[in-house]
Amino acid sequence: MRQEWEAAHTVTEELVHGLPSRRANVTLTACPNGSHLWCIGGEYFSEDGKAYFYNDMHHxxxxxxxWRKFVSQTYPGPRSAHSVVASPAAGGKLYLxxxxFLSLYQNSFHHYHYRDFWVFDIPTHTWERIETKVRPSARSGHRMAMWKHFIVPFGGFYDPGFRTQHLKDTWIFDKQEYKWRQFEFKDSERQPSGFSFLPTTDGIVLHGGYCKEYTKGKCPVGVILNDTWFLRISLDPSxxxxxxxxxxxxxTASSVHMPMARAGCTMTLWxxxxxxxxxxxxTDQERGEEGLESRLIWIPANKSRTMGHNTSQKAEKEERRSEEEAGQEHPRR
Structure with missing residues (x-):
């Protein structure tokens, strides 16, 4: 029995010559106790219409x-548009x-969304699934942030194939008690995916994102969001x-420094x-094309003022992904 367990949990490590295979909607997380990065999962749609999803890890x-690649039978299933946060505790942990996930030819189901929760132990390179009775619903395109010993996921979407449901629930996972708790707000209209979610000393900053507006008898309209919210978190053990x-x-900040509306952008704390x-x-442009932004923006974490710096000219417009060419608009992740 022990030999079978050890065989199932064996982690294979290999040096990658060059770069990992190209992929999108992957997570790249800074190691909490080192100077390297962890790359997890991702997806790739080939020119012949096949969908490839990965569950490998790259260091x-x-x-x-x-680059080094890690593979094990006990790793989480292949996926993209997931979220990962890092904790320095006990030598370093990653929480996913x-x-x-999509099948290779995308013919067995439209989307499969995960609701599993995993922790990766950096020293041993092993994954463990965290099982709880209460937990958030299945989703992708959400964001997560670590605040003290709490993990906070928000937003995302669920797409069973006939209508995209953008989620607006807020959850907190307590790493000390290993319990999930849901928080509800009266003004819970904010329900994006593909937004920025930045932890600070007093809470978490949320900016931008994407959602769909549904009107009876009309086609759904994608909306790029450009507002900024602050989730203030207070802790009183008594x-x-x-x-x-x-x-x-x-x-809303001054229009001179306000970044233009966009989805899929990322923020990190300086x-x-x-x-x-x-x-x-x-951001969507006319005639169904997209514009890619290469403008660097910095936002004081506890203020509303924004500043910007142009790193290059606006990137050339690119074609939509294969499913968009077929008439399917994918939620921003």
Missing amino acids: YSPEKDE FGGE LPNPITLKREKRK SAKGTGVMFGGV
Whole structure:
């Protein structure tokens, strides 16, 4: 029995010559106790219409400019558009939730969405599935942030094949108690996917994203969002419910410095400056084409002011992905 368990949990490591295979909607997470990066999952749609989803892990060392690949039978299933956060506790952990999967020819189902929750132990390179009775629903395109010892996922979408449901629920996972808790807000209209979600000292900043508006008798319309919210988090261990959440909408910044509406952009915290740095994203243009942004934006984490820097001219417009060419608009992830 022990030999079977060890065989199933064996982790294969190999040096990658060159780069990992090309893929989209992958997560790239900074190691909490080192200077390298962890690349997990992703998807690739080939020219002949096949969909490839991955469950391998890659470790990138900038100092050596070296990629290493890790594979095991016990790793989470192949997926894309999932979310990952890092914790420095116990030598370093990565927490993964959700994501989506398609069959090779996309003929058995439209989308399969995950609702599983995993933790990756960095020292041993092993995954463990966290089982709880209460947990968030299946989704992809959501975002997660780590605040103290709490993991906070928000948003995303669920697409069973006939209508995309954009989600607006807020959850918190307590790493000390290993329990999920859902928080509800009266003004819960914000329901995006593909947005930026940035943890700060006092809470989490949310900016941008994408959703669909449905009107009876009309085709759904995709909407690129450009608002900024702050999820203020307070912790008081003396209370029966020690953690409280409050959502605050930030005032629109000066149009001179306000980044244009976009989805799929990312933000990271420049901790030395207390500033969030945002790059890239996508926005719909006329005639069904897309524009890609290469403008660098930085936002003071506890203020509303934004600043920008042009890194290059606007990228050339590119064709939509294969499913969009077939008349299927994919939710922004």
